[in-house]
Amino acid sequence: MPLHETDAFVLRTFTLKEADKVCIFFTRETGKIRGVAHGARRLRSRYGASLELFTEVSLRYLQKENKELVSVSSCEIIRSRFFEGMSSEILGVMHYFAELVIEFFPDHEPNEKVYRLIGAALDAIDTASPAQLPALVRYFEIWMLKLSGFFPDWRHCGLCGRELTPEPSRGSSIWLTNEGLPQCTTCSGQMGEELHAAEWRLIQEILTQAPAAFAARSRDLRVVNPLGQIGYVATRLINRVLERELKSFEVLDRLKPD
Numbered sequence: 001m002p003l004h005e006t007d008a009f010v011l012r013t014f015t016l017k018e019a020d021k022v023c024i025f026f027t028r029e030t031g032k033i034r035g036v037a038h039g040a041r042r043l044r045s046r047y048g049a050s051l052e053l054f055t056e057v058s059l060r061y062l063q064k065e066n067k068e069l070v071s072v073s074s075c076e077i078i079r080s081r082f083f084e085g086m087s088s089e090i091l092g093v094m095h096y097f098a099e100l101v102i103e104f105f106p107d108h109e110p111n112e113k114v115y116r117l118i119g120a121a122l123d124a125i126d127t128a129s130p131a132q133l134p135a136l137v138r139y140f141e142i143w144m145l146k147l148s149g150f151f152p153d154w155r156h157c158g159l160c161g162r163e164l165t166p167e168p169s170r171g172s173s174i175w176l177t178n179e180g181l182p183q184c185t186t187c188s189g190q191m192g193e194e195l196h197a198a199e200w201r202l203i204q205e206i207l208t209q210a211p212a213a214f215a216a217r218s219r220d221l222r223v224v225n226p227l228g229q230i231g232y233v234a235t236r237l238i239n240r241v242l243e244r245e246l247k248s249f250e251v252l253d254r255l256k257p258d
């Protein structure tokens with residue numbers, strides 16, 4: 001039975017029998033895995049606080065052939081992200097991020113980019129003001145879609161392939177279908193939702209900037225709120241991919257600007 005060793009983020013834990021927990025990790029080496037932490041529910045568990053949400057750990061586990069669940073052999077904290085008294089907004093965002101990673105990525109599929117995105121997004125949460133959290137949520141959603149291959153090519157019309165530019169003055173604008181797929185003015189028949197230049201630029205920022213830099217940029221949201229519109233688009237795409245609404249949407253509703 002080979003012993004594996006890798007860094008990992010804790011995404012979720014749940015109870016298994018009296019003393020054990022099943023944990024879902026996102027590992028640097030092999031992507032998402034599920035493992036049993038024996039004795040983790042005991043009062044004086046050797047796991048301590050290492051199995052809290054998004055704790056980064058040095059994980060050692062044994063993997064039997066043909067067994068879906070690995071067996072956790074040790075789990076040492078590299079960095080904790082969870083603390084008593086953290087705001088319910090931040091906790092809600094972290095649960096949502098964990099749920100997105102769990103839902104979007106299959107088990108045992110390595111993805112170093114996702115691993116690094118999680119770390120960078122958590123760093124950004126650490127320094128973000130409450131007002132910056134929605135920007136981080138949008139950032140993470142777009143990148144989840146992108147890294148799982150479900151973010152549409154927003155530079156070209158989904159039907160005719162024409163290059164899209166958000167310049168209504170030149171008669172060319174971008175329209176989103178009910179499913180959030182971009183089309184040119186002609187193909188869309190101007191049906192659906194128009195993607196405005198500000199939203200277009202925002203997506204470009206998300207795809208080219210680090211999360212902390214993106215969240216920290218000050219935006220005047222009094223006149224237009226492109227972030228809200230991006231959130232609408234991202235949510236529709238996510239629902240379409242997963243064919244259902246995520247549980248954490250409910251928690252996040254409280255974060256939405258009026």
Ligand SMILES: [Zn+2]
Nearest residue numbers: 157160184187
């Ligand atoms: Zn077209």
